[in-house]
Amino acid sequence: MLDTLSQPKTNVVPPVSQEQYIRAFSWMLLARTVEEKLASLWRAGKIAGGVYLGKGQEAVSAAIGILLKSGDIFGPLIRDQAGRLAFGESLIDIFRIHFGSRTGPTRGRDGNVHRGKPREGYHAMISHLGSLVSVVAGALVARRFKGDTSAIGATTIGDGGTSTGSFHEAINMAAVEKLPLVIVVVNNQYAYSTPNSRQFACNHLVDRAIGYGVEGYTMDGTDLCSCLEVVAHATERARAGHGPQMVVGSCLRLLGHAEHDDGFYMDKNLFHSPLGRDCLKVAENFLHEQEWADEALVETWKRNAKQQVEEAVAKAQREPLADPSDETWCPYATERLAQALLVR
Amino acid sequence: MSITYLEAIREAQEKALRDDPRVYIYGQDVAAFGGAFKATKNLAKEFPGRVLDAPISEDAMVGSAIGAAIEGMRPIVEMQFADFSTVAVNQIVNQAATLYWRTQVACPITIRMPSGGNPGSGPFHSQSLESLYAHFPGLVVMTPATVEDAYTMLLEAVEIDDPVIFCEHKYLYNRLKADTLPESGLPCDQARVARLGRDLTIVAYSAMVHEALAAAEQLRKEDIEVEVVDLRSVKPLDVDTVLASVARTARLLCVGESWPWGGVNSEVIASAVTHGFHLLDAPPQRINSKDTPVPFHVGLWGAHKPSTQGIVAAARRLFEW
Numbered sequence: 001m002l003d004t005l006s007q008p009k010t011n012v013v014p015p016v017s018q019e020q021y022i023r024a025f026s027w028m029l030l031a032r033t034v035e036e037k038l039a040s041l042w043r044a045g046k047i048a049g050g051v052y053l054g055k056g057q058e059a060v061s062a063a064i065g066i067l068l069k070s071g072d073i074f075g076p077l078i079r080d081q082a083g084r085l086a087f088g089e090s091l092i093d094i095f096r097i098h099f100g101s102r103t104g105p106t107r108g109r110d111g112n113v114h115r116g117k118p119r120e121g122y123h124a125m126i127s128h129l130g131s132l133v134s135v136v137a138g139a140l141v142a143r144r145f146k147g148d149t150s151a152i153g154a155t156t157i158g159d160g161g162t163s164t165g166s167f168h169e170a171i172n173m174a175a176v177e178k179l180p181l182v183i184v185v186v187n188n189q190y191a192y193s194t195p196n197s198r199q200f201a202c203n204h205l206v207d208r209a210i211g212y213g214v215e216g217y218t219m220d221g222t223d224l225c226s227c228l229e230v231v232a233h234a235t236e237r238a239r240a241g242h243g244p245q246m247v248v249g250s251c252l253r254l255l256g257h258a259e260h261d262d263g264f265y266m267d268k269n270l271f272h273s274p275l276g277r278d279c280l281k282v283a284e285n286f287l288h289e290q291e292w293a294d295e296a297l298v299e300t301w302k303r304n305a306k307q308q309v310e311e312a313v314a315k316a317q318r319e320p321l322a323d324p325s326d327e328t329w330c331p332y333a334t335e336r337l338a339q340a341l342l343v344r
Numbered sequence: 345m346s347i348t349y350l351e352a353i354r355e356a357q358e359k360a361l362r363d364d365p366r367v368y369i370y371g372q373d374v375a376a377f378g379g380a381f382k383a384t385k386n387l388a389k390e391f392p393g394r395v396l397d398a399p400i401s402e403d404a405m406v407g408s409a410i411g412a413a414i415e416g417m418r419p420i421v422e423m424q425f426a427d428f429s430t431v432a433v434n435q436i437v438n439q440a441a442t443l444y445w446r447t448q449v450a451c452p453i454t455i456r457m458p459s460g461g462n463p464g465s466g467p468f469h470s471q472s473l474e475s476l477y478a479h480f481p482g483l484v485v486m487t488p489a490t491v492e493d494a495y496t497m498l499l500e501a502v503e504i505d506d507p508v509i510f511c512e513h514k515y516l517y518n519r520l521k522a523d524t525l526p527e528s529g530l531p532c533d534q535a536r537v538a539r540l541g542r543d544l545t546i547v548a549y550s551a552m553v554h555e556a557l558a559a560a561e562q563l564r565k566e567d568i569e570v571e572v573v574d575l576r577s578v579k580p581l582d583v584d585t586v587l588a589s590v591a592r593t594a595r596l597l598c599v600g601e602s603w604p605w606g607g608v609n610s611e612v613i614a615s616a617v618t619h620g621f622h623l624l625d626a627p628p629q630r631i632n633s634k635d636t637p638v639p640f641h642v643g644l645w646g647a648h649k650p651s652t653q654g655i656v657a658a659a660r661r662l663f664e665w
């Protein structure tokens with residue numbers, strides 16, 4: 001039942017199709033383009049607060065995003081731009097939330113990665129790592145109550161997030177309830193500046209799966225093929241009623257924790273190791289090797305992505321920003337309580 | 345026939361489960377066992393699959409309730425003791441309380457917290473945490489003092505669209521009785537004048553309402569007519585009812601079982617002084633539990649929390665001005 005070997009799993013069914021691979025690659029490319037723009041806007045002082053980018057993690061994220069179906073539930077974390085887009089996030093909302101637009105998903109009340117449309121199954125993370133896992137699990141409990149047996153949920157977490165009590169409680173609870181939950185651990189080697197050696201003492205994070213009684217898999221997070229194969233397997237297992245699935249993808253965060261951090265503390269050797277491969281380049285090379293897309297075609301895709309991003313930014317920049325004078329300053333959803341607060 | 349405060353809580357949950365298919369109960373030992381205090385007795389049998397035992401994982405209990413609420417459910421989470429809810433503070437104050445503000449998606453969860461002291465319960469089974477939760481925007485904090493309120497307010501907690509911290513007092517569980525349960529009650533954000541008086545307002549909530557009423561009865565013999573205001577909920581706080589009472593009596597004493605620093609009493613007094621300084625003939629006073637952990641020994645515990653005699657003494661001092 002369990003595959004908790006530390007070696008990346010290969011030849012897992014179903015095989016990766018050209019169509020699926022290209023679709024995933026497109027989201028990776030768009031995410032990278034979005035994030036390069038975010039970085040440039042941040043450097044230009046157009047974005048207040050942090051800008052958290054997922055360079056090097058697009059393959060894992062895109063794989064999750066495209067393998068979830070309409071009606072599924074997704075709880076993305078910090079470095080999931082590709083998955084968010086693949087799951088249906090609109091391009092303009094990314095810029096709206098970073099600008100603090102009145103039209104944005106939180107109307108300026110929260111920023112950067114703290115966005116989603118929870119009622120549509122796209123959850124909005126808070127900063128406290130690990131705490132989203134039980135929320136996604138609870139959404140699946142609700143689906144079970146409502147008789148929806150086809151939906152699954154997926155959520156991601158980093159190597160650092162696995163050290164939280166919240167993560168442990170949630171995965172254990174999901175296992176007890178046998179929920180169709182895919183938990184993708186992206187081991188990008190660093191939690192802010194803390195390396196794996198100061199984060200956990202087990203040989204491999206996937207070894208924890210057996211302790212929770214869930215199925216566990218590893219994948220090469222730099223290789224879109226590996227990600228598509230393993231995440232497809234895990235989502236199928238979850239859909240087929242085999243309970244929570246834990247997938248550990250290994251890669252390297254190819255930049256600092258956020259744009260204010262240059263990652264000076266990172267081991268430079270890692271950048272030259274297999275972990276340090278840029279998944280977008282690996283995927284592009286694979287497209288060429290398979291003769292699924294030549295360089296000219298990829299260039300066209302890149303230009304298209306850039307154009308889409310520029311259009312979204314331009315539109316978002318023309319929209320009004322949040323304004324204290326039309327903020328309700330009321331935290332309550334209950335109409336009567338909100339009215340009572342206004343009167344007082 | 346009579347019904348206790350604890351039975352009222354059970355009845356409210358039974359009614360909620362019966363009337364609303366979105367309601368389910370999640371907590372430790374709540375299913376076949378019926379809960380540590382039997383507040384969910386027989387409910388698992390009556391509503392198969394809707395009363396679920398949870399692992400000892402308060403964080404995940406609340407987190408999952410939030411996820412279910414997002415999907416349109418109305419979960420009731422039972423904390424075995426209010427004290428253990430501190431394990432779930434992150435989910436409660438950061439995830440649940442902010443959800444609507446951040447996303448415009450409501451978070452209708454009810455977290456039942458068996459609160460307050462009981463003889464021999466000690467530091468970790470006695471806490472009154474209403475002040476802690478009231479501090480965070482987005483939460484409704486209910487502190488029912490009567491059997492009737494325990495029933496109607498719990499039903500209201502399930503109905504309203506915001507996360508509710510339902511502080512039910514363990515000391516009242518089997519000590520309070522009513523003849524029948526009401527069809528409806530005051531809305532949760534309205535305080536209630538539990539006793540009319542002209543000389544002094546005592547503001548209290550939860551079990552302390554009964555200490556205040558007992559003190560009022562004693563003070564009547566000294567020709568001091570005490571008005572007792574039962575806050576019912578500490579968030580939102582019904583300052584209007586407090587001020588209206590102070591306008592009649594010109595003296596204010598606040599009684600709460602939680603710790604003194606930055607608590608409900610402080611908030612009531614701050615509001616009263618800010619908005620009603622001109623109404624007051626004496627500086628408002630407050631009585632809380634002592635600023636130490638709750639002691640185990642019955643004698644120590646009795647001296648730790650506000651008592652009828654302590655309230656009477658503080659009331660008398662208010663007339664020395």
